[in-house]
Amino acid sequence: MTEVNALEMQPSMIKHRNILITGLIIAMLFGALDGTIVGTAMPRIVGELGGLSLMTWLTTAYMLTSTTVVPIAGKLADLLGRKVVYVSGLVIFMIGSALCGMANNMTELIIYRGLQGIGGGIMMPMAMIIIGDLFTGKERAKWQGVFGGLYGLASVLGPQIGGWIVDHLNWKWVFYINLPVGILATIFIAMGLSKHQAKGPVKFDIAGMFTMVVGVVSLLLALTFGGDKYAWTSWQIISLFAVAILFLALFAWVESKAEEPILPVHFFKNRTFTVLNGIGFLMSIGMFGAIMFVPLFMQGVVGVSATQSGTIMTPMMITMIIGSIIGGRIVYKIGVKSQLIIGMLIMALGFGLLGTMDMETTKWTATFYMIVLGLGVGLVMPILTLALQESFPKSELGVVTSSSQFFRSIGGTFGMTILGAVMNHRSSNLLEDRLMPVLQSLPAQAKGMANQFAHMIHDDPQGLYSALLSPEALAKMPPQFKEMLIPILKHSLVDSLHSVFMVGLVFVICGVVFVFALRKIKLTDQRRAEKAAS
Numbered sequence: 001m002t003e004v005n006a007l008e009m010q011p012s013m014i015k016h017r018n019i020l021i022t023g024l025i026i027a028m029l030f031g032a033l034d035g036t037i038v039g040t041a042m043p044r045i046v047g048e049l050g051g052l053s054l055m056t057w058l059t060t061a062y063m064l065t066s067t068t069v070v071p072i073a074g075k076l077a078d079l080l081g082r083k084v085v086y087v088s089g090l091v092i093f094m095i096g097s098a099l100c101g102m103a104n105n106m107t108e109l110i111i112y113r114g115l116q117g118i119g120g121g122i123m124m125p126m127a128m129i130i131i132g133d134l135f136t137g138k139e140r141a142k143w144q145g146v147f148g149g150l151y152g153l154a155s156v157l158g159p160q161i162g163g164w165i166v167d168h169l170n171w172k173w174v175f176y177i178n179l180p181v182g183i184l185a186t187i188f189i190a191m192g193l194s195k196h197q198a199k200g201p202v203k204f205d206i207a208g209m210f211t212m213v214v215g216v217v218s219l220l221l222a223l224t225f226g227g228d229k230y231a232w233t234s235w236q237i238i239s240l241f242a243v244a245i246l247f248l249a250l251f252a253w254v255e256s257k258a259e260e261p262i263l264p265v266h267f268f269k270n271r272t273f274t275v276l277n278g279i280g281f282l283m284s285i286g287m288f289g290a291i292m293f294v295p296l297f298m299q300g301v302v303g304v305s306a307t308q309s310g311t312i313m314t315p316m317m318i319t320m321i322i323g324s325i326i327g328g329r330i331v332y333k334i335g336v337k338s339q340l341i342i343g344m345l346i347m348a349l350g351f352g353l354l355g356t357m358d359m360e361t362t363k364w365t366a367t368f369y370m371i372v373l374g375l376g377v378g379l380v381m382p383i384l385t386l387a388l389q390e391s392f393p394k395s396e397l398g399v400v401t402s403s404s405q406f407f408r409s410i411g412g413t414f415g416m417t418i419l420g421a422v423m424n425h426r427s428s429n430l431l432e433d434r435l436m437p438v439l440q441s442l443p444a445q446a447k448g449m450a451n452q453f454a455h456m457i458h459d460d461p462q463g464l465y466s467a468l469l470s471p472e473a474l475a476k477m478p479p480q481f482k483e484m485l486i487p488i489l490k491h492s493l494v495d496s497l498h499s500v501f502m503v504g505l506v507f508v509i510c511g512v513v514f515v516f517a518l519r520k521i522k523l524t525d526q527r528r529a530e531k532a533a534s
Contacts, residue, residue, distance in 0.1 A: 017134065020192025021143075027090060027185035028127045028147055030178060031120055034097075037162035043175045048171065049106045057110045060224055065117030066124065067409045068216045072209055073122040074129065074402025075262045078203070078395065082130055083193035089122025090186045097178035125402035130193075130399045132389040146325060198522065205258045208251060212262060215247030216410075223417040227424060263403060264396075271390045275518045277407040279340065280384045282511035284411030285418065286347060286504045287377050292416060293423070293500050294354065294370065300493050302363055315367050316374035323378020328386075336521045338385045341377030344512045351505035352377055354497050359490060382410075385492075387521050415507075419500050426499040430492040438484060 025042050042058060077085045096116025165173050220498040222240035226491065230236045267273045323343075331339050350373030357366060386405035388400045 002012075016063050016192045019188050020134070023185050023188025023192055024127045024130060024147070026181060027086075027123060027189065030181040031093065031123045033157065033161065034116075034120065034178065037165070037174050041162050041171045046106075046173045048107065049103070057106075058113055061110045062117035062120065063224075063413070064217055064220055067113045067148060067220060067406065067413070068213050069118050069121030070124055070406045070409065071212070071351040071399070071402050074125050074398040074400075074405075074451045076268060077126065077129055077259070077398035077402075080128065081193075082133065082398075083190065085122060086126045086130070086193070087186055087190055089119045089126065089403035090182055090189070091119070092116075093119025093123060094179055094182040094186075095119075097175040097182070101172040123217050124397070125405045128385050128405070129398050129401045132385075132401060133394070143328075144517050146328070166432050205254075205260055205262050207254045208258050208262045208519040209357070211251035211254055215244050215251055218247065219244035220410075220413055223413050226243070226417065227421050232421075259280065263399065264484075267403070268347070269398070271517070272521065273388065273403070275514050276384050276391075277400035277403055278514045279344070279380070279511050280404055280408040281411035281414070282379065282507045282514065283344070283347065283380055283384075284408045285415035285507045286351060286511075287373075288412040288415035292419065293497055294366065297357060297361075297493070298363065298366060301357075301359060301490055302361065302366070310478075313370065315365060316377075317373045319374035320378040320381070323375045324382050325378075327379040330347045330522060331383055331386070336383060336523070337518050339379055339383055339517060340515045340518070341385070341512065342520070344378050344508060344515060346376030346379065347373060348376075348505060348508045348512065350374075351501050351508055355501040355505065357497070357501075358494055381408075386523075389519055390520055390523050404506050415504075423496055423500050426496040427492060429526075430495055431488075434492060435485075438488065 038058065045058070073085060073089065093116055096112050096114075096119055099112040100109055100116060103112055127147055131147060135143055162174060165171070165177065218240045222237050222244060225240075226232045226237045252265060255263060256265045295313065327339060327343070334342075352368060353369040353372060357369070385401060385404045387399060388404055392400045
């Protein structure tokens with residue numbers, strides 16, 4: 001039987017495959033690099049523009065808009081065609097980048113980062129959607145592994161590139177550098193894709209877009225600011241959760257009535273769709289937990305510098321890339337379900353190892369643990385998208401591909417929120433038991449500092465650990481106070497992180513349970529082999 005590749009099935013959409021793939025690689029790499037480059041430049045940006053209290057919004061604004069627009073972009077790609085949606089996303093991203101570079105104050109920069117996030121959210125799922133169009137079978141798995149690995153590569157290169165730009169040029173070039181690279185990617189992608197010919201009038205799900213945007217943004221804001229800017233029981237957070245529940249319920253109702261829903265409700269009745277996205281959600285909770293808290297352990301307990309703690313993450317990202325490429329090749333030999341089980345169990349092992357770290361843990365030991373975790377993530381991440389694409393018709397490829405990105409992004413936000421809350425709660429209890437008696441025994445002349453620390457134990461326990469991360473803060477402390485305080489803080493940090501990693505392990509184990517609920521998925525090459533044999 002002659003193999004039919006995806007290009008033959010999509011002749012009206014693909015013109016120049018090699019040019020298109022080159023454009024996809026450039027676009028995905030520079031889009032993924034943006035977040036890590038900007039993070040490195042933040043201190044310099046705040047130093048020049050001011051607005052330290054608004055700094056977190058540089059990340060929050062981008063996260064809100066990019067996450068929310070992902071499922072909308074996937075649906076529009078199915079309705080309007082890949083070319084117009086992808087090129088529009090690239091153009092919006094470049095306009096946002098240019099405006100960010102021209103910002104005169106922090107408020108302007110935050111607004112422009114939100115605009116940039118809209119472009120980034122459109123770009124995010126498009127490469128995987130087009131790979132689904134371009135290839136079937138083993139080639140699709142291989143390329144999705146490579147493209148998934150680009151995100152890991154970006155996290156390795158980003159801080160170095162961002163640091164070099166800030167040191168040798170100007171922070172504005174963190175954004176301006178997107179322009180020449182973006183123009184090149186846009187030209188290649190525009191050349192590689194043909195214009196989509198609609199078969200009839202295009203019907204947009206305006207009500208679905210509106211209700212989803214309001215619901216998702218409210219949910220993300222509540223998760224971002226709950227327990228940080230506002231107490232979880234404050235009227236602000238309760239109101240945001242109430243709005244999120246109301247509008248997400250309205251979204252579900254609207255989608256059940258819409259002719260062209262953004263996220264068809266009947267998808268959730270499909271066990272494959274629900275289970276695969278559930279695995280992605282749970283995996284992301286664990287992965288982001290490691291990314292957030294391992295550097296804190298390395299700086300606060302092991303005592304490495306911020307730069308050195310960043311290098312701890314590099315092996316994890318490299319093994320993610322290797323795992324993604326290997327996973328794309330072996331999935332046709334062992335099957336989707338088996339590979340997901342293996343990958344999730346390796347992730348669970350990684351979290352279990354992280355939970356054993358203590359005061360004696362060395363940098364090299366932590367590096368090995370991260371390598372184990374990265375391998376597990378690499379085996380799982382691209383296979384989730386591949387399995388979804390193989391389980392649904394090409395007419396729904398955009399929606400199902402973007403759903404995978406969307407639920408992983410939401411999972412990351414949940415992970416940072418839940419594990420951060422675990423960290424705060426555990427730290428507060430430990431410091432109350434261990435530090436408060438010491439503070440109460442201090443002489444009268446130290447009562448001012450003691451009261452300040454006592455207040456932080458209840459309101460900002462993680463803030464106390466900043467003393468472990470700042471040589472300047474340690475130098476200002478009286479020697480006797482420092483000798484008494486540092487061991488208590490270090491032991492409390494270790495025990496708090498044990499709780500964090502154990503909770504992360506629980507979520508990963510739940511992901512393993514989800515895998516067992518997955519039906520067998522026959523991949524394209526497997527179907528062809530069965531037909532040829534029959």
